[in-house]
Amino acid sequence: MTPLSNHSAADNPRSRPTMRHVAALAGVGVKTVSRVVNGEPNVSAATIAKVLDAARTLDFQPDLHAGNLRRADGRSRSLGLLVGSVDNPFAGALHRAVEDVALERGVAVFASSLDDDPEREQVAVAAFLRRRVDGLILTTVSGSQGYLAPELRRGTPVVFVDREPAGVESDSVVSDNADGAALATRHLLERGHRRIAYLGDRRGIQTAGERRRGFLEELGRHGVATRDVPVIEDLHDEESARRAALALLTGEEPPTAVFSSQNLVTIGVVRALRELGRHREVALVGFDDVPLGDLLEPGVTVVAQDPRAIGRIAAERVFARLDGDTGSPVREIVPTRLIARGSGEIPPEVSR
Amino acid sequence: MTPLSNHSAADNPRSRPTMRHVAALAGVGVKTVSRVVNGEPNVSAATIAKVLDAARTLDFQPDLHAGNLRRADGRSRSLGLLVGSVDNPFAGALHRAVEDVALERGVAVFASSLDDDPEREQVAVAAFLRRRVDGLILTTVSGSQGYLAPELRRGTPVVFVDREPAGVESDSVVSDNADGAALATRHLLERGHRRIAYLGDRRGIQTAGERRRGFLEELGRHGVATRDVPVIEDLHDEESARRAALALLTGEEPPTAVFSSQNLVTIGVVRALRELGRHREVALVGFDDVPLGDLLEPGVTVVAQDPRAIGRIAAERVFARLDGDTGSPVREIVPTRLIARGSGEIPPEVSR
DNA sequence: CGACCCCGTGACAACGATGTCAAGATCGAG
DNA sequence: CTCGATCTTGACATCGTTGTCACGGGGTCG
Numbered sequence: 040m041t042p043l044s045n046h047s048a049a050d051n052p053r054s055r056p057t058m059r060h061v062a063a064l065a066g067v068g069v070k071t072v073s074r075v076v077n078g079e080p081n082v083s084a085a086t087i088a089k090v091l092d093a094a095r096t097l098d099f100q101p102d103l104h105a106g107n108l109r110r111a112d113g114r115s116r117s118l119g120l121l122v123g124s125v126d127n128p129f130a131g132a133l134h135r136a137v138e139d140v141a142l143e144r145g146v147a148v149f150a151s152s153l154d155d156d157p158e159r160e161q162v163a164v165a166a167f168l169r170r171r172v173d174g175l176i177l178t179t180v181s182g183s184q185g186y187l188a189p190e191l192r193r194g195t196p197v198v199f200v201d202r203e204p205a206g207v208e209s210d211s212v213v214s215d216n217a218d219g220a221a222l223a224t225r226h227l228l229e230r231g232h233r234r235i236a237y238l239g240d241r242r243g244i245q246t247a248g249e250r251r252r253g254f255l256e257e258l259g260r261h262g263v264a265t266r267d268v269p270v271i272e273d274l275h276d277e278e279s280a281r282r283a284a285l286a287l288l289t290g291e292e293p294p295t296a297v298f299s300s301q302n303l304v305t306i307g308v309v310r311a312l313r314e315l316g317r318h319r320e321v322a323l324v325g326f327d328d329v330p331l332g333d334l335l336e337p338g339v340t341v342v343a344q345d346p347r348a349i350g351r352i353a354a355e356r357v358f359a360r361l362d363g364d365t366g367s368p369v370r371e372i373v374p375t376r377l378i379a380r381g382s383g384e385i386p387p388e389v390s391r
Numbered sequence: 392m393t394p395l396s397n398h399s400a401a402d403n404p405r406s407r408p409t410m411r412h413v414a415a416l417a418g419v420g421v422k423t424v425s426r427v428v429n430g431e432p433n434v435s436a437a438t439i440a441k442v443l444d445a446a447r448t449l450d451f452q453p454d455l456h457a458g459n460l461r462r463a464d465g466r467s468r469s470l471g472l473l474v475g476s477v478d479n480p481f482a483g484a485l486h487r488a489v490e491d492v493a494l495e496r497g498v499a500v501f502a503s504s505l506d507d508d509p510e511r512e513q514v515a516v517a518a519f520l521r522r523r524v525d526g527l528i529l530t531t532v533s534g535s536q537g538y539l540a541p542e543l544r545r546g547t548p549v550v551f552v553d554r555e556p557a558g559v560e561s562d563s564v565v566s567d568n569a570d571g572a573a574l575a576t577r578h579l580l581e582r583g584h585r586r587i588a589y590l591g592d593r594r595g596i597q598t599a600g601e602r603r604r605g606f607l608e609e610l611g612r613h614g615v616a617t618r619d620v621p622v623i624e625d626l627h628d629e630e631s632a633r634r635a636a637l638a639l640l641t642g643e644e645p646p647t648a649v650f651s652s653q654n655l656v657t658i659g660v661v662r663a664l665r666e667l668g669r670h671r672e673v674a675l676v677g678f679d680d681v682p683l684g685d686l687l688e689p690g691v692t693v694v695a696q697d698p699r700a701i702g703r704i705a706a707e708r709v710f711a712r713l714d715g716d717t718g719s720p721v722r723e724i725v726p727t728r729l730i731a732r733g734s735g736e737i738p739p740e741v742s743r
Numbered sequence: 744c745g746a747c748c749c750c751g752t753g754a755c756a757a758c759g760a761t762g763t764c765a766a767g768a769t770c771g772a773g
Numbered sequence: 774c775t776c777g778a779t780c781t782t783g784a785c786a787t788c789g790t791t792g793t794c795a796c797g798g799g800g801t802c803g
Contacts, residue, residue: 107761127483128478128483
């Protein structure tokens with residue numbers, strides 16, 4: 040039995056048609072099918088029609104990966120995106136922006152959640168690489184991304200988003216974390232607050248450290264002794280932040296204002312303030328916007344990041360690298376913006 | 392020049408090492424490398440060590456797609472997920488649940504946004520299929536999914552989420568839309584409302600129709616003439632919903648209560664009520680939960696869906712099909728739950 | 744001690760596509 | 774009408790991996 044006497048694929052609906060099946064049905068060679076499917080020139084109109092007809096009849100879809108194996112450019116037309124969690128609004132907006140840029144190029148996006156687990160980071164990256172993604176957009180959490188060095192040497196574009204890499208050099212797109220935190224802090228200082236608490240994310244996260252630094256340095260510039268400033272870290276979700284805020288606010292010498300370094304932490308603080316009925320007394324500025332932050336009472340004053348811009352720029356950098364940009368690593372900084380909505384404009388309590 | 396005299400891959404850091412390179416370095420055959428990499432039995436401990444050493448030295452990552460081409464099961468270990476927008480909290484939660492189930496199986500997830508564009512639906516599905524995903528989890532918007540029939544015949548698992556398919560039969564996982572809408576409506580009726588408006592999503596969306604039906608039928612059961620009930624449809628985002636709500640509430644005979652059929656619409660209505668300063672006078676129950684809905688004042692009463700459960704069940708169905716379940720299509724209904732938070736418990740205005 | 748079996752191993756074809764190349768058909772110019 | 778140039782087409786090798794098979798060596802059993 041010759042290869043072509045395979046039941047003509049229409050016979051066996053469970054088998055997937057290949058170019059051979061299409062070629063047989065159209066009465067042409069496989070290479071000609073390939074040419075038609077890929078829109079290559081120098082095929083007669085009649086042949087094109089025959090091939091397209093056959094392809095439609097069989098519901099043929101070319102196998103991108105098989106082609107990719109042989110194709111000169113070796114591109115899989117897919118991208119790997121690693122974020123904290125696809126369930127987080129920051130990540131959702133970033134993901135969407137990446138997708139929009141990728142879609143224009145016919146590139147599909149693998150998305151994976153990290154959950155601040157360094158091991159998961161490496162597993163996810165390895166999973167992407169085994170699938171031969173054309174580029175990586177990564178939010179990282181492990182101490183060093185040195186494990187990516189061989190891949191970078193091979194020329195795979197890697198863009199770090201939200202957090203900068205350690206142990207390797209590559210493009211990154213981040214918010215101006217220290218500046219934004221300083222801006223938030225100054226906003227509170229200018230309204231007379233002197234006892235401001237910092238509630239922050241896990242200590243190991245590069246971004247968290249930057250925000251903490253911006254906060255403390257701004258206090259220093261305004262002559263506030265940073266020795267007694269309450270700095271609470273390692274808060275990773277709403278619940279831990281809520282509990283920490285409750286303890287802080289019911290403890291001795293509670294702060295008159297709080298700076299929270301991340302959206303989930305901000306929400307936890309809002310909850311704690313509500314529970315204590317002090318949401319109109321204690322000022323709050325959060326880093327990273329909070330959904331519906333403008334509809335709460337008081338509105339939540341935040342230093343908003345621009346996750347869509349971060350995602351868009353990151354994706355554009357990946358494609359620039361794929362298009363041959365071999366310049367040295369670029370560090371793009373996306374500005375943050377203070378949005379005053381009420382909670383950050385509460386003056387320090389006079390009575391006490 | 393023999394194939395093996397290729398520079399040994401360590402020489403040229405831009406080339407990606409293959410099993411041939413690993414085999415050459417370890418001094419074994421390619422098939423043995425394959426065995427080690429895939430953990431197949433019957434390889435001596437010494438050989439395993441040599442191969443792993445060589446693989447580590449070269450930073451070898453097997454090409455999943457090349458293997459897939461030859462492998463008997465033909466599985467790409469990837470899944471396609473199509474949602475309204477990855478930037479929507481409902482989709483984010485669903486996506487996350489799918490990812491968690493897939494991760495256990497070593498399966499990666501392609502995520503794509505639909506934006507309620509029927510053409511984009513087909514383009515995205517085709518993109519998934521060309522990448523030979525093992526299964527599809529789809530939120531659809533086009534009038535018919537008949538174009539999937541050949542693929543279904545081939546045995547590719549397709550699970551429809553959130554909305555049921557038209558023109559084909561396959562597994563689906565949906566909320567109890569009509570029941571949930573009826574529940575919301577009853578909640579308002581029991582508090583004395585008689586003039587209740589419906590603000591809903593695009594008419595063509597199957598889910599939207601179900602919710603509208605549940606709403607109207609419940610009114611009917613309570614003897615409310617549905618002739619004069621304000622039914623406003625084709626609202627697809629916050630802004631259009633806000634404008635529609637403004638017009639409705641400032642028009643003649645404004646309703647004393649509103650049922651909004653979708654999270655973005657609910658938010659638009661909340662904004663409109665705020666603008667008019669009537670958020671403590673007009674009752675509101677929304678379908679689908681709203682982020683921070685409990686922190687608004689009044690809290691937003693909703694019929695909450697369970698996107699995580701929907702995603703988990705959908706992913707489990709895909710894997711059940713892949714594991715050989717050939718039963719007839721299953722329709723799973725995930726219950727909704729009314730969460731009273733204040734806005735739905737506002738009584739009808741007496742003064743008027 | 745011979746027959747048999749199992750273990751470890753590698754040569755080879757094949758998966759579905761594309762790059763290369765050469766052959767036949769067609770066409771225009773002289 | 775001939776010759777070279779151009780267009781159209783398909784045979785074949787190949788991409789990186791895995792399934793098949795065969796081979797040699799060592800152990801077991803009668």
